[in-house]
Each structure stands twice: as C-alpha cells, then as structure tokens.
Amino acid sequence: MVRVLAVDDFESFRRFAASQLGKRPELRIVGEASDGSEAVQKAEELQPDLILLDIGLPKLNGIEAARRIRKCSPASKILFLSQDSSIETVQAALETGAVGYIVKSDGGRELLPAVDAILRGEHYSGSRFAGHDFFCHEHENGMPLMARNSQTLENFYPSNDFSLSRAKKTNGAASHKVHFYSKDASLENGLAHFIGSALKTGKAAIVVATEPHRSDLGRRLQALGLDVSIAARQGRYTAVDAAQAISTFTMNNQVDSVRFQELFADLIAQAAGARKKQAGRVAVFGECVQLMCERGNARAAIEMENLSSHLVKAHDVDMLCAYPVDQFHGQPSSEIFHRICAEHSAVYCG
Secondary structure, eight states: EEEEEEEEEEHHHHHHHHHHHTTTTEEEEEEEESHHHHHHHHHHOOSSSEEOOOOOOOOHHHHHHHHHEEEEETTTTEEEEOOOOOOOHHHHTTTOOOEEEGGGGGGGHHHHHHHHHHHOOOOOEGGGGTOOSOOOOOETTTTEEEETTTHHHHHHHHOTOOOOHHHTTOOOOOOOEEEEEEHHHHHHHHHHHHHHHHHHHOOEEEEEEOOHHHHHHHHHHHTTOOOOOHHHTTTSSEEHHHHHHHHHEEETEEEEEEEEEEEEHHHHHHHHSSTTTTTTEEEEEEOOOHHHHHOOHHHHHHHHHHHHHHHHEEEEEEEEEEEEEGGGOOOOHHHHHHHHHHHHHHEOOO
C-alpha cells in the first residue's frame, strides 16, 4: 500500500487527485491539507510515502513547505502539481529535493504516469518540459541519475566504513563531482568521508581549502583514527590554503590556465608517487572555485571548473568541489548554477 498525502487549497482538485489515484488499488490517500503549514504538520504526523503538493498555497507556499517536509519527513517523495509552468518555478521546486513536477492542466494524462515513475525510483517532469534537464545529475551510459538527497549521499561520497571492498565496487571512471551544501556540517561530514576513505585505503589526497575547513577536516580525520601528520610526512596528504593557491595562478582576477594546470599537475604527481602501490586514484578536494564565486568572479570559477575537468581526465583523479548553495539565489545566479553543474559528472545538493 502506497500512502499519499494530497495538498491543495482547492477541494475540487483534491477530489480530482483522489479520483485519479483511486484507479489504482495500491494507492491510498491517508490525509489532505489545504495550506502549506498544515501540509508540513500532516507530513510529520503521517510520514506518507508520497505527497502531491501545490505551490500557490495560503500561509506557506509549496516550495517552502517542501523544504520543511524534507526535514520532518525525509522518506516522503514529493510530486508538485501546480498551475505555474515557468521554467524558473519548476527548477526552484525541484531544487527542494522533490522528485517530480507536472502542470495541473496535464494531470489527467500525466498524474498516474508520474506516480508510477516516482515509485520506480525515477524522476518525472511533465511532457511540456521536454528538453529541460531540471535535475542535477550524474551520467551513466548517457542516462541521468540523481545525486541530490540523503538517500543517495552514500553513493556520492565513499562509504564511511572505508572498506577496501566497497572502494573497489565504486571504482569506475575518474570523477569530477560538486556538492552544493546548505550547512557547513553537511560538507564537513562528506569531506571527511571522501578524504578519509582515500587515506584509509592507501590512496593519496590533496585538499585545497579555506583554513576553517582544513582545520575541521583534520579534527574529523583524527576522530576516525587517521594520523594526518603521518600521512603528510609520507606525502599522501597535502593541504593547501585556497586563497594562496588562487594568488599563484590569477592576475587582475584573470585565470592563467597554464599556471593553474602546472600547480595542480605538480600536486597530483607528487601525491600519486607517494600513494601505496596500486592503491587507486588520488582524491582532490578544491574550494578555489567557491572563493572566486564569493568574490563575485563567477566567470573565472566556471573557467577553473572547465580546467579541472581536463585535469581529471588527464591525470585520472577523483575531484570534489563545493559551494554553499545560498550563493545561487536569483535568476543570474541560477544560470551560473547550471553552468557549474554542466562541468561536473555528478552533483549533490543538500
């Protein structure tokens, strides 16, 4: 039985949704809500499998309600049904972690197909949005895969048990991933897993980060039983200040591509030579791009991401970048967000 919460301020539409879902005996509406605040309350109380959610709700709009529901009922899948068909609204709605979006006027032919796709673990945007790739994604054999919520975080970052067998299972093509984080703790936990997994399995790691993140990472690695000082003496752990790194390959806010590639190629070569025999790829974490965005130079950040993609391919490394997601509010920033996503093989938001 799939338990559904229907949220819409028009009772007639809730009845329509119930009639559509009633065609499938396995779908059961267990609750209804007519405003955003009530939706959050009902979601927390009922923990439904699926939530049909409008955007134009009184008291609390659907997008903000979705953000709160993701916290109080993280296992619930959210499908937006809205009159709004603007691309910006669809993207904003799906960036909450929702798994689908259809326009109400298309609900008669698309509601059940959308529900079916979502229950198969897929993501669904209405047919009128064909050609738009709203979901941050990872490509596998040309097909997009999501890496967006806590349920997929284990696949995005290496397992926190740091087992060699798990590392071998996930050891596919070299990767260039990005994490858009809402809280420092989310990045710091994932970064400790990413770097800790590399060091624990004999690999080498390079961290180009701000001082607070380097310090926090050192403490977390120590807590995981990793002696960073020993790894540093072995040459398997290199920590570099991101701001200092930027100063070596920029002039007048312009990126010198030759200097950029020389800096990172040298760091990677040194780390690769220090790793244990046949241990696998060097893990690289970088925050230079985030600092450039913070300084208002998004163009340089995107150029650096492109150069990083070439480094990943040329040197066969696993690279992770990170940005606080609140840097990307507003339409111009949304465009930058999508251009950054396009430079990566996998994207995680959370």
